[in-house]
Amino acid sequence: MTYAFTQDVPIDAAFYQRIVEGLGSEVPDGLVVHLVVERDDGLRYVDVWETEAAWRRFVDERLHPVVHTLLADVFGGDLPPEPEQTPLSVIHSWLGDRG
Numbered sequence: 001m002t003y004a005f006t007q008d009v010p011i012d013a014a015f016y017q018r019i020v021e022g023l024g025s026e027v028p029d030g031l032v033v034h035l036v037v038e039r040d041d042g043l044r045y046v047d048v049w050e051t052e053a054a055w056r057r058f059v060d061e062r063l064h065p066v067v068h069t070l071l072a073d074v075f076g077g078d079l080p081p082e083p084e085q086t087p088l089s090v091i092h093s094w095l096g097d098r099g
Contacts, residue, residue: 002032003052004088010042015070022066030054032093048090 016036032048049055071079 001051002048002090003050003055004046004048004090005085006088007045007047007083007085008039008042009045009083012042013038016043018070019063019066022070023062028054028058028062030058033095046088048088048093 030050031054032050033046035046037044037046047055049058068079
């Protein structure tokens with residue numbers, strides 16, 4: 001079942017770029033779309049995954065190791081809590097041809 005959410009994160013585009021560089025260019029298995037938009041108080045992620053299990057696997061295996069290392073540089077061993085996710089109920093997605 002499709003898993004989708006929004007998440008507001010209190011970081012800027014430069015910090016986000018450091019996360020992207022740490023993750024590498026390989027697209028995660030199960031990702032449908034990851035969109036990042038700027039807000040006055042940070043960034044908003046809009047994610048759609050094939051399944052919640054695919055999302056959790058990506059978080060455990062790739063995302064948290066990168067993010068936790070970067071956050072430890074700022075906060076030491078006292079990492080801030082994970083930003084809340086707002087679930088989305090996807091009824092349709094349509095992606096354009098990238099070719």
